[in-house]
Amino acid sequence: MLALLDVVxxxxxxxxxxxxxxxxxxxxxxxGLDYRVGPMGTTVEGEWDQIMALAKRCRDATLHTADRVMMxxxxxxxxxxxxxxxxxxxxxxxxxxxGKPLKQ
Amino acid sequence: MLALLDVVxxxxxxxxxxxxxxxxxxxxxxxGLDYRVGPMGTTVEGEWDQIMALAKRCRDATLHTADRVMMxxxxxxxxxxxxxxxxxxxxxxxxxxxGKPLKQ
Amino acid sequence: MLALLDVVxxxxxxxxxxxxxxxxxxxxxxxGLDYRVGPMGTTVEGEWDQIMALAKRCRDATLHTADRVMMxxxxxxxxxxxxxxxxxxxxxxxxxxxGKPLKQ
Amino acid sequence: MLALLDVVxxxxxxxxxxxxxxxxxxxxxxxGLDYRVGPMGTTVEGEWDQIMALAKRCRDATLHTADRVMMxxxxxxxxxxxxxxxxxxxxxxxxxxxGKPLKQ
Numbered sequence: 001m002l003a004l005l006d007v008v009x010x011x012x013x014x015x016x017x018x019x020x021x022x023x024x025x026x027x028x029x030x031x032g033l034d035y036r037v038g039p040m041g042t043t044v045e046g047e048w049d050q051i052m053a054l055a056k057r058c059r060d061a062t063l064h065t066a067d068r069v070m071m072x073x074x075x076x077x078x079x080x081x082x083x084x085x086x087x088x089x090x091x092x093x094x095x096x097x098x099g100k101p102l103k104q
Numbered sequence: 105m106l107a108l109l110d111v112v113x114x115x116x117x118x119x120x121x122x123x124x125x126x127x128x129x130x131x132x133x134x135x136g137l138d139y140r141v142g143p144m145g146t147t148v149e150g151e152w153d154q155i156m157a158l159a160k161r162c163r164d165a166t167l168h169t170a171d172r173v174m175m176x177x178x179x180x181x182x183x184x185x186x187x188x189x190x191x192x193x194x195x196x197x198x199x200x201x202x203g204k205p206l207k208q
Numbered sequence: 209m210l211a212l213l214d215v216v217x218x219x220x221x222x223x224x225x226x227x228x229x230x231x232x233x234x235x236x237x238x239x240g241l242d243y244r245v246g247p248m249g250t251t252v253e254g255e256w257d258q259i260m261a262l263a264k265r266c267r268d269a270t271l272h273t274a275d276r277v278m279m280x281x282x283x284x285x286x287x288x289x290x291x292x293x294x295x296x297x298x299x300x301x302x303x304x305x306x307g308k309p310l311k312q
Numbered sequence: 313m314l315a316l317l318d319v320v321x322x323x324x325x326x327x328x329x330x331x332x333x334x335x336x337x338x339x340x341x342x343x344g345l346d347y348r349v350g351p352m353g354t355t356v357e358g359e360w361d362q363i364m365a366l367a368k369r370c371r372d373a374t375l376h377t378a379d380r381v382m383m384x385x386x387x388x389x390x391x392x393x394x395x396x397x398x399x400x401x402x403x404x405x406x407x408x409x410x411g412k413p414l415k416q
Contacts, residue, residue, distance in 0.1 A: 004352035006386070008216060008278055011223035015275035015392055018402070022409035029414065037414040038350040039402045040316035040386055048163065052156050059152065063183045067223035070216055071179040072280070074318070074352055074384075077163060078172040080327055090330075090351045097334035102341065102349040104416070108248035110282070112320060112382055115327035119288055119379040122298075126305035133310065141310040142246040143298045144212035144282055171327035174320055176384070178214070178248055178280075184223055194226070194247045201230035206237065206245040208312070256371065260364050267360065271391045279387040285371060286380040 001077035002086055003051045006041035007058055009066035020065055024058045034087055045087040105181035106190055107155045110145035111162055113170035124169055128162045138191055145176070149191040209285035210294055211259045214249035215266055217274035228273055232266045242295050253295040313389035314398055315363045318353035319370055321378035332377055336370045346399050357399040
Protein backbone atom coordinates (compact mmCIF):
# COMPACT_ATOMS: atom_id res chain seq x y z
CA MET A 1 0.00 0.00 0.00
CA LEU A 2 0.91 3.69 -0.30
CA ALA A 3 0.82 6.16 2.58
CA LEU A 4 1.53 9.88 2.58
CA LEU A 5 3.08 10.88 5.92
CA ASP A 6 2.82 14.51 6.95
CA VAL A 7 4.26 15.40 10.37
CA VAL A 8 3.72 18.81 12.02
CA UNK A 9 5.51 19.48 15.33
CA UNK A 10 3.61 21.98 17.51
CA UNK A 11 4.81 24.41 20.13
CA UNK A 12 8.42 24.67 19.03
CA UNK A 13 8.23 28.47 18.85
CA UNK A 14 9.55 28.65 15.30
CA UNK A 15 7.76 28.91 11.97
CA UNK A 16 10.54 26.78 10.47
CA UNK A 17 10.07 23.06 11.01
CA UNK A 18 12.79 21.68 8.75
CA UNK A 19 15.17 20.76 11.59
CA UNK A 20 12.65 18.42 13.18
CA UNK A 21 11.37 17.19 9.83
CA UNK A 22 14.93 16.23 8.81
CA UNK A 23 14.83 13.71 11.67
CA UNK A 24 11.58 12.30 10.32
CA UNK A 25 12.87 12.02 6.75
CA UNK A 26 16.06 10.37 8.00
CA UNK A 27 13.96 7.70 9.74
CA UNK A 28 12.00 7.15 6.51
CA UNK A 29 15.21 6.99 4.45
CA UNK A 30 16.71 4.43 6.86
CA UNK A 31 13.57 2.25 6.90
CA GLY A 32 14.45 0.48 3.67
CA LEU A 33 10.96 1.21 2.30
CA ASP A 34 10.65 2.92 -1.06
CA TYR A 35 9.61 6.57 -0.67
CA ARG A 36 9.25 9.90 -2.46
CA VAL A 37 9.74 13.22 -0.64
CA GLY A 38 7.44 16.01 -1.83
CA PRO A 39 6.72 19.59 -0.78
CA MET A 40 3.75 18.50 1.38
CA GLY A 41 4.86 15.19 2.87
CA THR A 42 6.57 11.93 2.04
CA THR A 43 4.86 8.99 0.34
CA VAL A 44 6.00 5.54 1.49
CA GLU A 45 5.28 2.16 -0.10
CA GLY A 46 5.09 -1.05 1.95
CA GLU A 47 2.86 -3.34 3.97
CA TRP A 48 0.51 -1.95 6.64
CA ASP A 49 2.63 -3.14 9.58
CA GLN A 50 5.88 -1.84 8.08
CA ILE A 51 4.45 1.61 7.38
CA MET A 52 2.70 1.94 10.73
CA ALA A 53 5.83 0.89 12.65
CA LEU A 54 7.73 3.59 10.75
CA ALA A 55 4.99 6.16 11.40
CA LYS A 56 5.20 5.37 15.11
CA ARG A 57 8.97 5.92 15.11
CA CYS A 58 8.36 9.31 13.42
CA ARG A 59 5.80 10.21 16.08
CA ASP A 60 8.11 9.15 18.90
CA ALA A 61 11.09 11.09 17.50
CA THR A 62 8.98 14.23 17.11
CA LEU A 63 7.54 14.01 20.64
CA HIS A 64 11.09 13.61 21.97
CA THR A 65 11.65 17.27 20.99
CA ALA A 66 8.19 18.85 20.71
CA ASP A 67 5.34 18.69 23.24
CA ARG A 68 2.72 18.03 20.58
CA VAL A 69 2.52 16.55 17.13
CA MET A 70 -0.11 16.60 14.42
CA MET A 71 0.36 13.81 11.89
CA UNK A 72 -1.66 12.90 8.84
CA UNK A 73 -1.41 9.42 7.31
CA UNK A 74 -3.20 9.24 3.95
CA UNK A 75 -3.52 5.64 2.76
CA UNK A 76 -4.27 4.23 -0.70
CA UNK A 77 -4.59 0.45 -0.68
CA UNK A 78 -5.72 -1.78 -3.56
CA UNK A 79 -6.28 -5.50 -3.28
CA UNK A 80 -6.50 -5.72 -7.08
CA UNK A 81 -2.93 -4.36 -7.38
CA UNK A 82 -1.05 -5.98 -4.50
CA UNK A 83 2.46 -5.80 -5.96
CA UNK A 84 5.15 -3.22 -5.35
CA UNK A 85 5.91 -0.30 -7.62
CA UNK A 86 2.66 1.66 -7.37
CA UNK A 87 4.68 4.61 -6.02
CA UNK A 88 5.95 5.23 -9.56
CA UNK A 89 3.18 3.50 -11.54
CA UNK A 90 0.47 5.94 -10.42
CA UNK A 91 2.20 8.98 -11.89
CA UNK A 92 3.26 7.06 -15.03
CA UNK A 93 -0.35 6.01 -15.57
CA UNK A 94 -1.44 9.65 -15.25
CA UNK A 95 1.21 10.79 -17.73
CA UNK A 96 0.15 8.11 -20.22
CA UNK A 97 -3.45 9.36 -20.05
CA UNK A 98 -2.53 13.06 -20.15
CA GLY A 99 -0.23 12.28 -23.10
CA LYS A 100 2.70 14.41 -21.96
CA PRO A 101 5.33 14.53 -19.19
CA LEU A 102 4.20 16.13 -15.91
CA LYS A 103 6.34 18.13 -13.46
CA GLN A 104 7.42 15.84 -10.60
CA MET B 105 -3.91 10.46 21.61
CA LEU B 106 -6.76 11.44 19.27
CA ALA B 107 -7.18 10.20 15.71
CA LEU B 108 -9.79 11.12 13.13
CA LEU B 109 -10.50 8.11 10.92
CA ASP B 110 -12.01 8.75 7.51
CA VAL B 111 -12.56 5.69 5.30
CA VAL B 112 -13.52 5.94 1.60
CA UNK B 113 -14.23 2.68 -0.26
CA UNK B 114 -13.48 2.99 -4.00
CA UNK B 115 -14.96 1.20 -6.99
CA UNK B 116 -18.24 0.12 -5.41
CA UNK B 117 -20.24 1.67 -8.24
CA UNK B 118 -22.47 3.69 -5.92
CA UNK B 119 -22.26 7.28 -4.74
CA UNK B 120 -23.69 6.12 -1.40
CA UNK B 121 -21.09 4.66 0.95
CA UNK B 122 -23.13 4.37 4.14
CA UNK B 123 -23.58 0.58 3.92
CA UNK B 124 -19.84 -0.03 3.98
CA UNK B 125 -19.21 2.78 6.46
CA UNK B 126 -21.75 1.24 8.87
CA UNK B 127 -19.39 -1.77 9.08
CA UNK B 128 -16.51 0.57 9.93
CA UNK B 129 -18.46 2.44 12.60
CA UNK B 130 -19.62 -0.84 14.11
CA UNK B 131 -15.98 -1.93 14.46
CA UNK B 132 -15.15 1.39 16.13
CA UNK B 133 -18.18 1.12 18.46
CA UNK B 134 -17.18 -2.45 19.45
CA UNK B 135 -13.53 -1.51 20.09
CA GLY B 136 -14.20 -0.19 23.57
CA LEU B 137 -12.36 3.04 22.74
CA ASP B 138 -14.10 6.36 23.31
CA TYR B 139 -15.21 7.93 20.02
CA ARG B 140 -17.33 10.65 18.43
CA VAL B 141 -18.99 10.18 15.03
CA GLY B 142 -19.12 13.34 12.90
CA PRO B 143 -20.23 14.20 9.37
CA MET B 144 -16.66 13.83 8.00
CA GLY B 145 -15.22 10.92 9.98
CA THR B 146 -14.98 9.46 13.46
CA THR B 147 -12.56 10.66 16.13
CA VAL B 148 -11.18 7.93 18.41
CA GLU B 149 -9.23 8.35 21.67
CA GLY B 150 -6.67 5.78 22.83
CA GLU B 151 -3.06 4.68 22.70
CA TRP B 152 -1.18 4.46 19.37
CA ASP B 153 -1.26 0.64 19.22
CA GLN B 154 -4.96 0.43 20.11
CA ILE B 155 -5.98 2.96 17.48
CA MET B 156 -3.77 1.54 14.74
CA ALA B 157 -5.01 -2.03 15.38
CA LEU B 158 -8.57 -0.68 15.05
CA ALA B 159 -7.67 1.25 11.88
CA LYS B 160 -6.26 -1.96 10.39
CA ARG B 161 -9.48 -3.85 11.15
CA CYS B 162 -11.41 -1.04 9.41
CA ARG B 163 -9.09 -1.30 6.38
CA ASP B 164 -9.44 -5.09 6.25
CA ALA B 165 -13.24 -5.00 6.51
CA THR B 166 -13.47 -2.43 3.72
CA LEU B 167 -11.13 -4.37 1.40
CA HIS B 168 -13.26 -7.47 2.03
CA THR B 169 -16.02 -5.75 0.02
CA ALA B 170 -14.30 -3.07 -2.08
CA ASP B 171 -11.23 -3.47 -4.32
CA ARG B 172 -9.66 -0.25 -3.09
CA VAL B 173 -9.76 1.95 -0.02
CA MET B 174 -8.59 5.48 0.69
CA MET B 175 -8.19 6.13 4.41
CA UNK B 176 -7.08 9.24 6.24
CA UNK B 177 -5.80 9.02 9.81
CA UNK B 178 -5.36 12.48 11.36
CA UNK B 179 -3.47 12.30 14.64
CA UNK B 180 -3.19 14.82 17.49
CA UNK B 181 -0.83 13.65 20.23
CA UNK B 182 0.40 15.66 23.23
CA UNK B 183 2.97 14.44 25.70
CA UNK B 184 2.09 17.35 28.00
CA UNK B 185 -1.53 16.08 28.27
CA UNK B 186 -1.18 12.30 28.40
CA UNK B 187 -4.46 11.54 30.22
CA UNK B 188 -7.77 10.47 28.72
CA UNK B 189 -10.70 12.80 28.08
CA UNK B 190 -9.19 15.11 25.45
CA UNK B 191 -11.96 13.99 23.07
CA UNK B 192 -14.38 16.18 25.04
CA UNK B 193 -11.90 18.60 26.64
CA UNK B 194 -10.81 20.13 23.33
CA UNK B 195 -14.29 21.34 22.40
CA UNK B 196 -15.00 22.44 26.00
CA UNK B 197 -11.80 24.48 26.00
CA UNK B 198 -12.87 26.14 22.73
CA UNK B 199 -16.33 26.92 24.13
CA UNK B 200 -14.80 28.46 27.26
CA UNK B 201 -12.66 30.75 25.11
CA UNK B 202 -15.45 31.63 22.67
CA GLY B 203 -17.72 32.29 25.65
CA LYS B 204 -20.82 30.55 24.27
CA PRO B 205 -22.05 27.06 23.44
CA LEU B 206 -21.03 25.78 19.97
CA LYS B 207 -23.04 23.45 17.70
CA GLN B 208 -21.71 19.90 18.08
CA MET C 209 -21.42 20.60 0.01
CA LEU C 210 -19.69 19.67 3.27
CA ALA C 211 -16.18 20.74 4.25
CA LEU C 212 -14.16 19.85 7.33
CA LEU C 213 -11.92 22.79 8.25
CA ASP C 214 -8.87 22.06 10.37
CA VAL C 215 -6.58 25.01 11.14
CA VAL C 216 -3.14 24.62 12.76
CA UNK C 217 -1.22 27.82 13.62
CA UNK C 218 2.57 27.25 13.56
CA UNK C 219 5.35 28.95 15.45
CA UNK C 220 3.30 30.35 18.33
CA UNK C 221 5.62 28.76 20.89
CA UNK C 222 2.83 27.04 22.77
CA UNK C 223 1.47 23.50 22.54
CA UNK C 224 -1.98 24.94 23.29
CA UNK C 225 -3.74 26.35 20.25
CA UNK C 226 -7.21 26.96 21.66
CA UNK C 227 -6.82 30.76 21.94
CA UNK C 228 -6.19 31.12 18.21
CA UNK C 229 -8.70 28.42 17.31
CA UNK C 230 -11.40 30.26 19.29
CA UNK C 231 -11.00 33.10 16.77
CA UNK C 232 -11.49 30.64 13.91
CA UNK C 233 -14.58 29.05 15.45
CA UNK C 234 -16.05 32.48 16.14
CA UNK C 235 -15.69 33.34 12.44
CA UNK C 236 -17.42 30.07 11.52
CA UNK C 237 -20.19 30.67 14.05
CA UNK C 238 -20.77 34.20 12.70
CA UNK C 239 -20.83 33.07 9.05
CA GLY C 240 -24.44 31.98 9.18
CA LEU C 241 -23.53 28.59 7.67
CA ASP C 242 -24.60 25.44 9.47
CA TYR C 243 -21.66 23.79 11.23
CA ARG C 244 -20.66 21.11 13.76
CA VAL C 245 -17.58 21.50 15.95
CA GLY C 246 -15.71 18.24 16.63
CA PRO C 247 -12.51 17.26 18.42
CA MET C 248 -10.51 17.32 15.14
CA GLY C 249 -12.01 20.23 13.21
CA THR C 250 -15.28 21.87 12.28
CA THR C 251 -17.56 20.66 9.48
CA VAL C 252 -19.38 23.41 7.56
CA GLU C 253 -22.27 23.05 5.09
CA GLY C 254 -22.80 25.51 2.22
CA GLU C 255 -21.97 26.35 -1.36
CA TRP C 256 -18.36 26.28 -2.61
CA ASP C 257 -17.98 30.07 -2.73
CA GLN C 258 -19.48 30.57 0.74
CA ILE C 259 -17.24 27.97 2.34
CA MET C 260 -14.07 29.10 0.58
CA ALA C 261 -14.68 32.76 1.50
CA LEU C 262 -15.07 31.64 5.12
CA ALA C 263 -11.93 29.49 4.92
CA LYS C 264 -10.00 32.50 3.61
CA ARG C 265 -11.17 34.64 6.54
CA CYS C 266 -9.99 31.88 8.90
CA ARG C 267 -6.60 31.82 7.15
CA ASP C 268 -6.27 35.62 7.30
CA ALA C 269 -7.21 35.79 11.00
CA THR C 270 -4.67 33.08 11.87
CA LEU C 271 -1.86 34.73 9.89
CA HIS C 272 -2.66 38.00 11.68
CA THR C 273 -1.26 36.36 14.84
CA ALA C 274 0.93 33.46 13.68
CA ASP C 275 3.69 33.51 11.04
CA ARG C 276 2.54 30.27 9.46
CA VAL C 277 -0.63 28.26 9.13
CA MET C 278 -1.36 24.71 8.04
CA MET C 279 -4.98 24.24 7.03
CA UNK C 280 -6.78 21.16 5.78
CA UNK C 281 -10.06 21.50 3.89
CA UNK C 282 -11.73 18.11 3.36
CA UNK C 283 -14.62 18.35 0.90
CA UNK C 284 -17.54 15.97 0.26
CA UNK C 285 -19.73 17.14 -2.60
CA UNK C 286 -22.60 15.22 -4.24
CA UNK C 287 -24.51 16.41 -7.26
CA UNK C 288 -27.13 13.68 -6.64
CA UNK C 289 -27.93 15.21 -3.21
CA UNK C 290 -27.74 18.96 -3.79
CA UNK C 291 -30.05 20.04 -0.93
CA UNK C 292 -29.08 21.23 2.53
CA UNK C 293 -29.13 19.06 5.63
CA UNK C 294 -26.42 16.53 4.74
CA UNK C 295 -24.49 17.69 7.83
CA UNK C 296 -26.99 15.78 9.98
CA UNK C 297 -28.29 13.30 7.39
CA UNK C 298 -24.94 11.51 6.99
CA UNK C 299 -24.73 10.47 10.65
CA UNK C 300 -28.46 9.63 10.77
CA UNK C 301 -28.03 7.38 7.74
CA UNK C 302 -25.12 5.62 9.46
CA UNK C 303 -27.14 5.15 12.65
CA UNK C 304 -30.05 3.69 10.67
CA UNK C 305 -27.72 1.14 9.07
CA UNK C 306 -25.87 0.31 12.30
CA GLY C 307 -29.25 -0.03 14.03
CA LYS C 308 -28.32 1.83 17.22
CA PRO C 309 -27.46 5.35 18.39
CA LEU C 310 -23.83 6.37 17.96
CA LYS C 311 -21.78 8.71 20.19
CA GLN C 312 -21.69 12.17 18.63
CA MET D 313 1.18 29.56 -0.56
CA LEU D 314 1.39 25.81 -1.20
CA ALA D 315 -1.62 23.51 -1.50
CA LEU D 316 -1.73 19.75 -1.99
CA LEU D 317 -4.81 18.86 -4.04
CA ASP D 318 -6.10 15.30 -3.78
CA VAL D 319 -9.27 14.51 -5.74
CA VAL D 320 -11.21 11.24 -5.33
CA UNK D 321 -14.19 10.66 -7.63
CA UNK D 322 -16.82 8.40 -6.01
CA UNK D 323 -19.35 6.02 -7.54
CA UNK D 324 -17.65 5.48 -10.87
CA UNK D 325 -17.78 1.70 -10.46
CA UNK D 326 -14.08 1.22 -11.11
CA UNK D 327 -11.13 0.91 -8.74
CA UNK D 328 -9.03 2.76 -11.33
CA UNK D 329 -9.40 6.53 -11.17
CA UNK D 330 -6.60 7.60 -13.52
CA UNK D 331 -8.91 8.51 -16.42
CA UNK D 332 -10.77 11.09 -14.34
CA UNK D 333 -7.61 12.22 -12.55
CA UNK D 334 -5.92 12.88 -15.91
CA UNK D 335 -8.59 15.56 -16.47
CA UNK D 336 -7.74 17.11 -13.11
CA UNK D 337 -3.99 17.11 -13.76
CA UNK D 338 -4.54 18.61 -17.21
CA UNK D 339 -6.46 21.50 -15.59
CA UNK D 340 -3.59 22.00 -13.13
CA UNK D 341 -0.99 21.85 -15.91
CA UNK D 342 -2.93 24.42 -17.97
CA UNK D 343 -3.38 26.81 -15.01
CA GLY D 344 0.07 28.33 -15.37
CA LEU D 345 0.76 27.76 -11.68
CA ASP D 346 3.89 25.89 -10.67
CA TYR D 347 3.09 22.35 -9.52
CA ARG D 348 4.58 18.95 -8.66
CA VAL D 349 2.66 15.73 -9.29
CA GLY D 350 3.22 13.03 -6.66
CA PRO D 351 1.85 9.57 -5.95
CA MET D 352 -0.73 10.94 -3.48
CA GLY D 353 -1.79 14.25 -5.03
CA THR D 354 -0.46 17.34 -6.73
CA THR D 355 1.11 20.30 -4.90
CA VAL D 356 0.40 23.73 -6.42
CA GLU D 357 2.05 27.06 -5.61
CA GLY D 358 0.23 30.38 -5.96
CA GLU D 359 -2.00 32.92 -4.26
CA TRP D 360 -5.13 31.84 -2.36
CA ASP D 361 -7.57 33.05 -5.04
CA GLN D 362 -5.61 31.44 -7.90
CA ILE D 363 -5.40 28.07 -6.18
CA MET D 364 -9.02 28.04 -5.03
CA ALA D 365 -10.29 28.98 -8.51
CA LEU D 366 -8.26 26.07 -9.87
CA ALA D 367 -9.55 23.71 -7.16
CA LYS D 368 -13.11 24.70 -8.09
CA ARG D 369 -12.48 23.88 -11.76
CA CYS D 370 -11.14 20.47 -10.67
CA ARG D 371 -14.27 19.91 -8.56
CA ASP D 372 -16.58 20.96 -11.41
CA ALA D 373 -14.81 18.75 -13.98
CA THR D 374 -14.99 15.73 -11.66
CA LEU D 375 -18.71 16.24 -10.89
CA HIS D 376 -19.36 16.48 -14.64
CA THR D 377 -18.52 12.75 -14.81
CA ALA D 378 -18.96 11.38 -11.27
CA ASP D 379 -21.95 11.86 -8.93
CA ARG D 380 -19.76 12.56 -5.91
CA VAL D 381 -16.29 13.85 -5.19
CA MET D 382 -14.10 13.82 -2.11
CA MET D 383 -11.36 16.42 -2.28
CA UNK D 384 -8.64 17.30 0.20
CA UNK D 385 -6.88 20.66 0.03
CA UNK D 386 -3.87 20.79 2.38
CA UNK D 387 -2.53 24.33 2.73
CA UNK D 388 0.84 25.58 3.99
CA UNK D 389 1.01 29.38 4.10
CA UNK D 390 3.78 31.53 5.60
CA UNK D 391 3.67 35.29 5.88
CA UNK D 392 7.37 35.30 6.76
CA UNK D 393 8.20 33.68 3.37
CA UNK D 394 5.81 35.34 0.93
CA UNK D 395 7.88 34.86 -2.23
CA UNK D 396 7.55 32.14 -4.85
CA UNK D 397 9.73 29.04 -5.03
CA UNK D 398 8.78 27.33 -1.77
CA UNK D 399 7.60 24.33 -3.84
CA UNK D 400 11.27 23.42 -4.41
CA UNK D 401 12.84 25.23 -1.44
CA UNK D 402 11.11 23.03 1.16
CA UNK D 403 12.65 19.80 -0.11
CA UNK D 404 16.04 21.48 -0.69
CA UNK D 405 16.01 22.74 2.90
CA UNK D 406 15.28 19.19 4.12
CA UNK D 407 18.10 17.76 2.00
CA UNK D 408 20.53 20.34 3.35
CA UNK D 409 19.65 19.35 6.92
CA UNK D 410 19.67 15.61 6.23
CA GLY D 411 23.00 16.05 4.44
CA LYS D 412 22.26 13.80 1.49
CA PRO D 413 20.01 13.68 -1.58
CA LEU D 414 16.48 12.34 -0.96
CA LYS D 415 14.32 10.35 -3.39
CA GLN D 416 11.86 12.69 -5.08
